[in-house]
Amino acid sequence: MGGQVEWSDRRVLDHGVVEAAFRLPRWVSRQETVVPGVLWLPPSPPSSPPPLVLLGHGGSGHKRSARVSGLASWFATRLGVASLAIDGPYHGDRVPGPMPSEEYQARIAEEGIDVVLDRMTEDWRAAIGLLESSRVADTGRLAYLGMSMATRFGLPLAAALGDRIRCVVLGKFGLQQGPGIPDALDAPQRVAADARRITAPALFHVQWHDEVFPRKGQLALFEALGSPDKRLIGYAGTHGETTPEAVNLWRDFIAHHL
Numbered sequence: 133m134g135g136q137v138e139w140s141d142r143r144v145l146d147h148g149v150v151e152a153a154f155r156l157p158r159w160v161s162r163q164e165t166v167v168p169g170v171l172w173l174p175p176s177p178p179s180s181p182p183p184l185v186l187l188g189h190g191g192s193g194h195k196r197s198a199r200v201s202g203l204a205s206w207f208a209t210r211l212g213v214a215s216l217a218i219d220g221p222y223h224g225d226r227v228p229g230p231m232p233s234e235e236y237q238a239r240i241a242e243e244g245i246d247v248v249l250d251r252m253t254e255d256w257r258a259a260i261g262l263l264e265s266s267r268v269a270d271t272g273r274l275a276y277l278g279m280s281m282a283t284r285f286g287l288p289l290a291a292a293l294g295d296r297i298r299c300v301v302l303g304k305f306g307l308q309q310g311p312g313i314p315d316a317l318d319a320p321q322r323v324a325a326d327a328r329r330i331t332a333p334a335l336f337h338v339q340w341h342d343e344v345f346p347r348k349g350q351l352a353l354f355e356a357l358g359s360p361d362k363r364l365i366g367y368a369g370t371h372g373e374t375t376p377e378a379v380n381l382w383r384d385f386i387a388h389h390l
Contacts, residue, residue: 135164137262148175149208155225158258160251167255168225169218170195172204173268178212183298183390184269186256187217188278188286190304191233194224203277203383211387214269218259220281221248241316249322252285253292260293275386277301279337280344280371284323291329299389300330300359301382303337304371307356308349320349327356334359335385337367337378344371 135157142152149172156167174182185207187200194200195217204215219226222236231239240248264271274296278286283305290297307320336354340347354364363385367375 145205147205147209149173149205150175151204154259154262156259156262158255160254166226167218167259168195169216169259170204171263171268172201172208172215174208174212174214176212181214181267181270183211183213183273183275184260184263184271185213185215185386185390186260186274186276186278186286186289187215188276188282189217189220189223190279191220191236191281192223192230193220193281195219196224199379203379206383207386210383211390213390214263216259216263216269218255220285221252237314237317241314245317245319246322249285249288249319253288256285256289257292272296273298273390275299275301275390277382277386279374280304287323287326287330290332291326295331297330297332299333299335299386301335301337301385303335303350303365304339304342304345305353306345306347306349307352308346310344310346312344323353324356327353328358331358331360333361333385333389335363335365335382337365337382339371339373340366340368342371 138155140153145151151172153170158165158167187203189197189200200217207213207215222231222239260271263269275298276286276290283302290300309318334357338350
C-alpha cells in the first residue's frame, strides 16, 4: 500500500443515498498507482454493515456512468445495501481524458492481457479491503454485476473471492471475440479457467445478435461457469442494446441471493 486513501466529493443524492469518491494508492511493480472508486451507501445507516454489490462498467464507460449510478441508487434505496465501483484500465480517472476503444485496447494488448486482468483483480481486492477495514460494508457478503468488459474483469475477481461472492450477474462476453478486437486480448483458456472456479449462483445475459462477442462463444462461456445454479437470459439485439426488463432481472437476481 502507498499513501493514505483520499476521500472526496461526499454528497447526499436523491432519497438520501450517500455517495463518496476515493483515490486509493497501491504499489504495483515498485511504482505507486491510484485506484479511483466510488462508494454508495443506503440512506439510513443500518445497525450492522450492509452487504456490498460490486459494479463493473463496460468499455468506454466509467465508475459513475448512468447505468452504474442508477443501479447503485436502486440497491441502496430498495435493498438497503452498499455498492462499490472502480474505473477500469485506461478508463475514467485513470487517464487524462476518454480514450477510443482502439486506443485502450491497444494499451492493454501492449501490457499483456493476463497482466492487466491480474492487476485489475488486485485493484478490486484493495478497494474491498478498504471498506472491510473501515467496516462500512460487510465484505463477506458480496455480489458482482457487470457486462462486456466488466465481465472480462469480473470473472477473475469472482474466482479469486471464492465463497465471499454470493452471486454474479455477467454477460455480453464470451470465449470468442469479433474481428474488431486485437488478437492479443483473446484469452479463451484463461477466461474458461476463471469461469470454472466460480461456484456462486450466476445469471448470464446474451444479446442474440451480438456483433462484438459472438453468441456461440458466449454460450460456451456460460457452459464453462462452475456454478451449480446458473441461468441464461437472451434478448434479440446487438451488443449495445439492453432492455429495461433485462436490468430488472439483473437487480432481482441479486436481491434474491444477497
